[in-house]
Amino acid sequence: MGRVTFAQAVFLAIKGELPGDEEARMLDAILVSSVDHGVTPPSCLAARTVASTGSPLNAALAGGILAISKHHGGAIEDSMRVIQEAVRRNKEIHNTQEEMASIIVREHRERHKRLPGFGHRIHTRDPRTIKMFQIASDLGIAGEYVGMSKAIEGAIEKSSGKSLPINVDGAIAALLCEMEFPPELANAFFIMARIPGLVAHVYEEQTRMKPMRHIDPKDHEYRGIPERKL
Amino acid sequence: MGRVTFAQAVFLAIKGELPGDEEARMLDAILVSSVDHGVTPPSCLAARTVASTGSPLNAALAGGILAISKHHGGAIEDSMRVIQEAVRRNKEIHNTQEEMASIIVREHRERHKRLPGFGHRIHTRDPRTIKMFQIASDLGIAGEYVGMSKAIEGAIEKSSGKSLPINVDGAIAALLCEMEFPPELANAFFIMARIPGLVAHVYEEQTRMKPMRHIDPKDHEYRGIPERKL
Amino acid sequence: MGRVTFAQAVFLAIKGELPGDEEARMLDAILVSSVDHGVTPPSCLAARTVASTGSPLNAALAGGILAISKHHGGAIEDSMRVIQEAVRRNKEIHNTQEEMASIIVREHRERHKRLPGFGHRIHTRDPRTIKMFQIASDLGIAGEYVGMSKAIEGAIEKSSGKSLPINVDGAIAALLCEMEFPPELANAFFIMARIPGLVAHVYEEQTRMKPMRHIDPKDHEYRGIPERKL
Amino acid sequence: MGRVTFAQAVFLAIKGELPGDEEARMLDAILVSSVDHGVTPPSCLAARTVASTGSPLNAALAGGILAISKHHGGAIEDSMRVIQEAVRRNKEIHNTQEEMASIIVREHRERHKRLPGFGHRIHTRDPRTIKMFQIASDLGIAGEYVGMSKAIEGAIEKSSGKSLPINVDGAIAALLCEMEFPPELANAFFIMARIPGLVAHVYEEQTRMKPMRHIDPKDHEYRGIPERKL
Numbered sequence: 001m002g003r004v005t006f007a008q009a010v011f012l013a014i015k016g017e018l019p020g021d022e023e024a025r026m027l028d029a030i031l032v033s034s035v036d037h038g039v040t041p042p043s044c045l046a047a048r049t050v051a052s053t054g055s056p057l058n059a060a061l062a063g064g065i066l067a068i069s070k071h072h073g074g075a076i077e078d079s080m081r082v083i084q085e086a087v088r089r090n091k092e093i094h095n096t097q098e099e100m101a102s103i104i105v106r107e108h109r110e111r112h113k114r115l116p117g118f119g120h121r122i123h124t125r126d127p128r129t130i131k132m133f134q135i136a137s138d139l140g141i142a143g144e145y146v147g148m149s150k151a152i153e154g155a156i157e158k159s160s161g162k163s164l165p166i167n168v169d170g171a172i173a174a175l176l177c178e179m180e181f182p183p184e185l186a187n188a189f190f191i192m193a194r195i196p197g198l199v200a201h202v203y204e205e206q207t208r209m210k211p212m213r214h215i216d217p218k219d220h221e222y223r224g225i226p227e228r229k230l
Numbered sequence: 231m232g233r234v235t236f237a238q239a240v241f242l243a244i245k246g247e248l249p250g251d252e253e254a255r256m257l258d259a260i261l262v263s264s265v266d267h268g269v270t271p272p273s274c275l276a277a278r279t280v281a282s283t284g285s286p287l288n289a290a291l292a293g294g295i296l297a298i299s300k301h302h303g304g305a306i307e308d309s310m311r312v313i314q315e316a317v318r319r320n321k322e323i324h325n326t327q328e329e330m331a332s333i334i335v336r337e338h339r340e341r342h343k344r345l346p347g348f349g350h351r352i353h354t355r356d357p358r359t360i361k362m363f364q365i366a367s368d369l370g371i372a373g374e375y376v377g378m379s380k381a382i383e384g385a386i387e388k389s390s391g392k393s394l395p396i397n398v399d400g401a402i403a404a405l406l407c408e409m410e411f412p413p414e415l416a417n418a419f420f421i422m423a424r425i426p427g428l429v430a431h432v433y434e435e436q437t438r439m440k441p442m443r444h445i446d447p448k449d450h451e452y453r454g455i456p457e458r459k460l
Numbered sequence: 461m462g463r464v465t466f467a468q469a470v471f472l473a474i475k476g477e478l479p480g481d482e483e484a485r486m487l488d489a490i491l492v493s494s495v496d497h498g499v500t501p502p503s504c505l506a507a508r509t510v511a512s513t514g515s516p517l518n519a520a521l522a523g524g525i526l527a528i529s530k531h532h533g534g535a536i537e538d539s540m541r542v543i544q545e546a547v548r549r550n551k552e553i554h555n556t557q558e559e560m561a562s563i564i565v566r567e568h569r570e571r572h573k574r575l576p577g578f579g580h581r582i583h584t585r586d587p588r589t590i591k592m593f594q595i596a597s598d599l600g601i602a603g604e605y606v607g608m609s610k611a612i613e614g615a616i617e618k619s620s621g622k623s624l625p626i627n628v629d630g631a632i633a634a635l636l637c638e639m640e641f642p643p644e645l646a647n648a649f650f651i652m653a654r655i656p657g658l659v660a661h662v663y664e665e666q667t668r669m670k671p672m673r674h675i676d677p678k679d680h681e682y683r684g685i686p687e688r689k690l
Numbered sequence: 691m692g693r694v695t696f697a698q699a700v701f702l703a704i705k706g707e708l709p710g711d712e713e714a715r716m717l718d719a720i721l722v723s724s725v726d727h728g729v730t731p732p733s734c735l736a737a738r739t740v741a742s743t744g745s746p747l748n749a750a751l752a753g754g755i756l757a758i759s760k761h762h763g764g765a766i767e768d769s770m771r772v773i774q775e776a777v778r779r780n781k782e783i784h785n786t787q788e789e790m791a792s793i794i795v796r797e798h799r800e801r802h803k804r805l806p807g808f809g810h811r812i813h814t815r816d817p818r819t820i821k822m823f824q825i826a827s828d829l830g831i832a833g834e835y836v837g838m839s840k841a842i843e844g845a846i847e848k849s850s851g852k853s854l855p856i857n858v859d860g861a862i863a864a865l866l867c868e869m870e871f872p873p874e875l876a877n878a879f880f881i882m883a884r885i886p887g888l889v890a891h892v893y894e895e896q897t898r899m900k901p902m903r904h905i906d907p908k909d910h911e912y913r914g915i916p917e918r919k920l
Contacts, residue, residue, distance in 0.1 A: 001818070002825045004920075006721040006883075007696045013725050013886040014893070016915045031696040035703050042442065046279045046293055049272045054300025057877050058759055059519050062752035063276055066293045069748060070284025071441040128691070135692045184896070187747050188889040193696075195885060196703040199878040203704070206874070211301040212272065217444065225706045231588070232595045236467045236491040236653075243495050243656040244663070246685045261466040265473050287647050288529060289749050292522035299518060358461070365462045414666070417517050418659040423466075425655060426473040429648040433474070436644070455476045502902065506739045506753055509732045514760025523736055523756045530744025531901040671761040672732065674907065 007031060010192065014185065022139040023179055029135050030172050033128055034190055036197030040217040042067040047198045048215055051205040060202040061195060068191050077186035079117030079173035084183065086148050097144075101151035105159050117149070117170025118156060124163045129171040136175055145177035237261060240422065244415065252369040253409055259365050260402050263358055264420055266427030270447040272297040277428045278445055281435040290432040291425060298421050307416035309347030309403035314413065316378050327374075331381035335389050347379070347400025348386060354393045359401040366405055375407035467491060470652065474645065482599040483639055489595050490632050493588055494650055496657030500677040502527040507658045508675055511665040520662040521655060528651050537646035539577030539633035544643065546608050557604075561611035565619050577609070577630025578616060584623045589631040596635055605637035697721060700882065704875065712829040713869055719825050720862050723818055724880055726887030730907040732757040737888045738905055741895040750892040751885060758881050767876035769807030769863035774873065776838050787834075791841035795849050807839070807860025808846060814853045819861040826865055835867035 004018065007028045011019040019027065038044070047064030051057075082104065090100040108115050120126050136142040149166055156164045166174070176186060208223070234248065237258045241249040249257060268274070277294030281287075312334065320330040338345050350356050366372040379396055386394045396404070406416060438453070464478065467488045471479040479487060498504070507524030511517075542564065550560040568575050580586050596602040609626055616624045626634070636646060668683070694708065697718045701709040709717060728734070737754030741747075772794065780790040798805050810816050826832040839856055846854045856864070866876060898913070 001719040001722050001821050002715075004722060005695050005697060005718045006700075009722045009725050010696075010886040012920070013890045018920050025692075028695045029691040032691050032694060032699045035699050040444075042279045042283050045445075046276050049276045049279065050293070050296045050299075053272050053297045053302040054304065055296055055518070056516075056759070057874070058515070058755050058881060059296045059299070059522075061878075061881060062519075062522070062755045063280070063293045063296045065748050065752045065755065066280045066285055066289045067283045069280075069289070069746070072283040074284065131691050184747070185889065185893060188751075188886075188893075191748060191751060192882075192885050192889070195882050196700040196878075199875065199882070200703045203875060203878075214270075214447065215275075216446070230702075230708050231489040231492050231591050232485075234492060235465050235488045236470075237465060239492045239495050240466075240656040242690070243660045248690050255462075258465045259461040262461050262464060262469045265469050285748070286529070286746075287644070288525050288651060288745070289752075291648075291651060292525045292749075292752070295518050295522045295525065299516070361461050414517070415659065415663060418521075418656075418663075421518060421521060422652075422655050422659070425652050426470040426648075429645065429652070430473045433645060433648075460472075460478050500904075502739045502743050505905075506736050509736045509739065510753070510756045510759075513732050513757045513762040514764065515756055519756045519759070523740070523753045526740045526745055526749045526753045527743045529740075529749070532743040534744065674730075675735075676906070677904065 014181070014188070019179075022141055026136060026139055026141050026175060026179065029132055030175055030189060031193040033132060033168060033172065034193035036194070036200070039201070039220050042072050043194060043198060044201050045215060045217060047202050048205045051202045052209065052211055052213060052215065054211060057199070057202055057206070060205075061198055064194075064198045064202075065191055068187060068194065073169075073187055073190040073194075075116040075167075075169035076173045076176070076190055077183045079115075079170045080177055080183035080186055082116060083145050083148050083152075083174055083177055086152065087144055087177075090148070097147050097151040098155065101148065101155035102159070104152060105155040109159065115152065115156065115164070117173050118153060118166060119164040120167045123165060123167075125165045126167045126171070128168040129166045132168075132171045132175060133166075136178070141175065141178050143178050145174045149174040244411070244418070249409075252371055256366060256369055256371050256405060256409065259362055260405055260419060261423040263362060263398060263402065264423035266424070266430070269431070269450050272302050273424060273428060274431050275445060275447060277432050278435045281432045282439065282441055282443060282445065284441060287429070287432055287436070290435075291428055294424075294428045294432075295421055298417060298424065303399075303417055303420035303424075305346040305397075305399035306403045306406070306420060307413045309345075309400045310407055310413035310416055312346060313375050313378050313382075313404055313407055316382070317374050317407075320378070327377050327381040328384065331378065331385035332389070334382060335385040339389065345382065345386065345394070347403050348383060348396060349394040350397045353395060353397075355395045356397045356401070358398040359396045362398075362401045362405060363396075366408065371405065371408050373408050375404045379404040474641070474648070479639075482601055486596060486599055486601050486635060486639065489592055490635055490649060491653040493592060493628060493632065494653035496654070496660070499661070499680050502532050503654060503658060504661050505675060505677060507662050508665045511662045512669065512671055512673060512675065514671060517659070517662055517666070520665075521658055524654075524658045524662075525651055528647060528654065533629075533647055533650035533654075535576040535627075535629035536633045536636070536650055537643045539575075539630045540637055540643035540646055542576060543605050543608050543612075543634055543637055546612070547604050547637075550608070557607050557611040558614065561608065561615035562619070564612055565615040569619065575612065575616065575624070577633050578613060578626060579624040580627045583625060583627075585625045586627045586631070588628040589626045592628075592631045592635060593626075596638065601635065601638050603638050605634045609634040704871070704878070709869075712831055716826060716829055716831050716865060716869065719822055720865055720879060721883040723822060723858060723862065724883035726884070726890070729891070729910050732762050733884060733888060734891050735905060735907060737892050738895045741892045742899065742901055742903060742905065744901060747889070747892055747896070750895075751888055754884075754888045754892075755881055758877060758884065763859075763877055763880040763884075765806040765857075765859040766863050766866070766880060767873045769805075769860045770867055770873040770876055772806060773835050773838050773842075773864055773867050776842065777834050777867075780838070787837050787841040788844065791838065791845035792849070794842055795845040799849065805842065805846065805854070807863050808843060808856060809854040810857045813855060813857075815855045816857045816861070818858040819856045822858075822861045822865065823856075826868070831865065831868050833868050835864045839864040 008024045043064040046067040047060045050063035051060035086104050238254045273294040276297040277290045280293035281290035316334050468484045503524040506527040507520045510523035511520035546564050698714045733754040736757040737750045740753035741750035
């Protein structure tokens with residue numbers, strides 16, 4: 001207390017060692033990146049739905065966390081495994097990252113499997129990835145995993161002509177690899193990051209909304225503080 | 231196994247004694263009454279939302295159960311407390327059920343409180359209540375609690391001119407009182423009854439629906455077996 | 461209500477059709493077999509632990525259900541898959557059940573995998589299996605899946621000299637196969653069966669135990685109604 | 691990302707405004723204070739029990755959160771309400787904090803109610819409280835709520851002769867009051883703080899422990915990194 005930030009304590013609890021200053025700031029950025037994503041994610045809908053029946057805050061948060069699974073947040077773990085395997089195999093065969101990335105992309109295409117952590121509904125470059133990789137670069141954390149991740153992004157574009165940018169899941173995956181967290185814990189970081197957002201949603205549901213209302217994620221308005229420079 | 235039905239085993243687990251044949255059949259009717267209520271209840275939406283993220287069946291059911299709370303299913307417990315108190319007070323003051331019911335209705339009106347277990351969005355008489363009370367009457371289970379419940383229904387109509395019929399929650403409440411279950415366990419019966427319905431919803435979500443779809447309870451179609459005489 | 465038992469309604473909700481009388485009685489036996497197993501199973505400990513902190517009944521039940529997973533109840537699903545595969549393969553190669561069972565046992569041994577649904581810490585014959593298979597036989601439900609299950613039990617003994625009897629999970633697995641339920645729903649039957657037992661445990665925790673007590677599953681006494689003939 | 695710490699983002703998500711630097715550091719200290727408390731708390735036991743059955747990380751965390759309720763973490767909210775009421779009433783009657791504190795202590799004694807947030811099994815002064823109040827004082831955050839909290843501590847000792855020190859729950863309560871968080875969200879801070887600890891426990895259970903083991907909180911050994919200066 002008073003000596004470390006919460007993010008440093010998170011690192012200590014999970015790794016057993018305090019992070020260096022660079023890792024601490026990187027972890028802060030990763031956690032901040034995923035605090036909230038509006039009303040539409042299933043974790044938010046599940047939490048609000050539970051809250052709307054009069055269940056207490058902890059039950060609503062538990063409901064939300066149960067919806068953070070394979071298809072919601074799960075791409076981080078899957079992406080970590082792909083990047084880790086690519087880096088590991090590349091150490092054996094001494095290819096360039098570009099050659100290894102091409103192999104990975106071709107293998108996924110042949111198995112008709114999507115590469116987790118790449119592609120975005122709207123963006124051709126994900127602004128969160130750009131920002132996080134910039135921070136990682138400034139902090140000296142971006143290494144072979146970030147490099148491999150970018151090489152795969154390039155290989156996808158080369159092979160398909162389409163731009164499937166590294167998305168926020170893919171960026172977090174590469175950075176958790178750089179900090180040597182195990183893929184099995186990828187979901188933990190997404191859950192820890194998202195809880196404060198879920199708290200805010202549940203509290204709004206409990207204090208401003210009618211119990212048992214029909215929750216329509218497409219029909220909502222923002223009643224918070226107007227947009228301003230923070 | 232082989233000697234008792236599941237409903238009898240439920241009774242035994244909770245009460246510590248096997249039910250008589252009449253109670254067993256009454257409990258079967260109560261549990262059957264609440265197995266499913268379509269896509270709209272929050273328990274169903276929470277369970278389907280959790281399932282849509284790839285979470286396993288038990289997690290989806292847990293999510294659904296977390297939404298069976300004060301405003302969803304909770305009226306059974308509240309109604310049991312009202313009916314029990316009315317019957318208890320009536321034993322002290324030796325009124326008729328009608329007089330006691332009038333007092334209860336007046337007290338709630340003065341405190342601007344709704345009487346839990348009465349009223350229905352559509353029906354002026356709830357067909358499930360009629361059926362369950364008929365069964366209770368045939369089995370010799372309907373007694374002073376069912377009587378008090380009907381007396382309150384009458385007193386509401388007399389006092390307000392409006393028909394707020396005993397709804398399915400109120401009917402179950404009166405019958406659980408007759409069988410001497412504690413109000414604290416009212417929710418258990420609703421949860422036990424609703425689980426099979428939730429299982430069917432979750433299984434449909436897992437096997438027929440796309441992951442992470444937008445679940446709109448107002449936009450759905452029934453794909454099951456067409457209506458027929460069972 | 462009034463026309464079908466709860467077990468019949470369970471069958472209807474999941475299958476879309478009412479069961480025949482034999483299937484209804486078989487399902488009753490399956491559900492009754494798993495209502496409770498004392499204080500030691502993790503589902504009970506999780507539910508009691510949650511309840512001991514003052515969380516409501518539905519939260520405690522959700523906690524319990526979250527512990528009904530791969531290693532607790534999960535053997536039913538695994539066993540269904542083994543038995544189904546054995547029956548399916550046997551239809552292709554027209555072996556006797558004994559020959560097919562030997563192949564299955566040998567394959568598992570070679571892969572150093574345990575056969576799910578076989579073996580018991582105490583019993584060399586599981587009394588619940590004997591009873592359920594007797595009921596299945598009387599009702600005309602025991603068919604090729606029960607047969608294959610028994611053939612595997614025999615093949616294990618022949619191959620290893622050890623008796624690994626069909627346990628309650630294996631028996632339920634064979635019977636759910638006979639009634640053509642999908643393995644994906646095996647866990648649903650265990651959860652539905654166990655909920656009433658969990659309700660009784662949670663209610664005891666809430667009404668007789670001190671909050672936040674140290675729950676030691678090895679240190680408990682039974683305070684219910686003394687043993688008697690039911 | 692890159693501009694605010696995770697604790698600042700937590701504050702922003704819940705309050706709608708970024709904290710000042712002092713509040714940010716205070717919130718860091720509050721969250722760090724509650725990251726872990728060993729194997730014995732029910733949240734840890736519930737999470738480990740769920741994990742021991744093979745359930746995934748998110749289900750185990752949900753199980754743990756369901757056990758963070760009235761008797762486990764709930765004293766923070768209760769203590770906030772007591773302190774807030776004392777400060778509010780004191781503004782009306784213009785007593786000294788000491789006089790108001792005496793009234794509060796007397797009222798609780800007369801109603802045979804414990805004052806939440808005071809007392810510790812071992813310590814006569816809780817070292818975490820001392821540290822957090824020191825930080826609050828250094829940051830200029832300690833105000834009338836911390837003052838009232840200390841006045842109540844003094845009034846208890848004066849009235850009973852016994853030392854019931856402000857414990858960690860009481861200290862967090864006073865500090866959340868100073869930062870104008872609503873008591874309804876007290877549990878959110880405890881849950882957010884405890885998740886990283888639960889993640890570490892669950893990961894150990896999943897990777898080092900046998901499935902379905904008997905989890906005895908009194909029988910464990912620490913296998914982490916030896917004690918050292920951080």
